[in-house]
Every structure is written in C-alpha cells, then in structure tokens.
Amino acid sequence: MTPPPPAPFGQHLLIEIDGASGLDDPARVETALYDAASACSARVLSVNVHRFAPHGVTGVALLAESHITIHTWPEHGYAAIDMFLCGNTEPGRAIPVLRQAFAPQSLRERRILRGPQDVPA
Numbered sequence: 050m051t052p053p054p055p056a057p058f059g060q061h062l063l064i065e066i067d068g069a070s071g072l073d074d075p076a077r078v079e080t081a082l083y084d085a086a087s088a089c090s091a092r093v094l095s096v097n098v099h100r101f102a103p104h105g106v107t108g109v110a111l112l113a114e115s116h117i118t119i120h121t122w123p124e125h126g127y128a129a130i131d132m133f134l135c136g137n138t139e140p141g142r143a144i145p146v147l148r149q150a151f152a153p154q155s156l157r158e159r160r161i162l163r164g165p166q167d168v169p170a
Contacts (some may be wrong), residue, residue: 059135068154072121085143
C-alpha cells in the first residue's frame with residue numbers, strides 16, 4: 050500500500066482587486082488586515098501600515114501562521130494582496146472580508162499549496 054502524499058505546509062493565496070475604493074485610507078487597510086486574519090482563524094502578532102505621498106498604502110500583518118500583505122495603487126483602484134497561512138487556517142475565508150472592505154469591481158485569486166515537491170496542487 051502506497052503511503053498518502055504529505056500534507057501541504059500551508060496555502061499561499063494571491064489576490065488582485067480592481068475598481069476598489071478606500072485603498073488610500075490607512076485605517077481601512079489596517080482594519081481589513083485584522084478582519085481578514087480573524088476570518089481565517091489566524092492569530093495576529095503585529096500590524097504595520099504605511100501611507101505614501103501622494104497616494105498608496107502598504108500594510109503587513111505578521112501572523113503566528115505567517116503573513117498577510119497589501120500594496121495599493123488607489124489612483125488605479127488596484128491592490129495586490131498576498132496571504133501565506135499554515136496550520137488550521139483557511140485563507141479563502143478572507144475574500145468576503147476584502148470584498149466588504151474595498152468593494153472591488155473585480156477580484157482575482159491564485160492559490161498555491163506550499164510544501165514538498167510531491168504535494169498535489
């Protein structure tokens with residue numbers, strides 16, 4: 050009997066949103082990071098958000114289970130979000146939170162399983 054393949058170490062979710070609002074508001078970005086982590090059952094260790102001049106926000110949530118980052122281009126209504134979570138978390142649960150926070154016209158996601166090379170995709 051062949052042993053089952055090893056479980057992935059974690060999931061990496063890459064999200065792009067277009068036609069979004071609130072992307073130049075550091076408080077909204079910070080709240081979205083906390084809410085997204087909570088929705089995924091992740092534990093926030095710290096959050097750091099920086100607003101650029103004349104526009105744009107970058108935020109990172111350091112998690113016990115890894116991280117969530119966001120980089121915004123409000124002048125284009127665009128944001129790139131990177132979520133890497135391991136343990137008993139589900140990064141996909143953050144998508145409704147992000148839709149609620151930024152009301153994008155479109156949202157694209159790519160999911161990558163992280164771990165040994167023989168982990169099925």
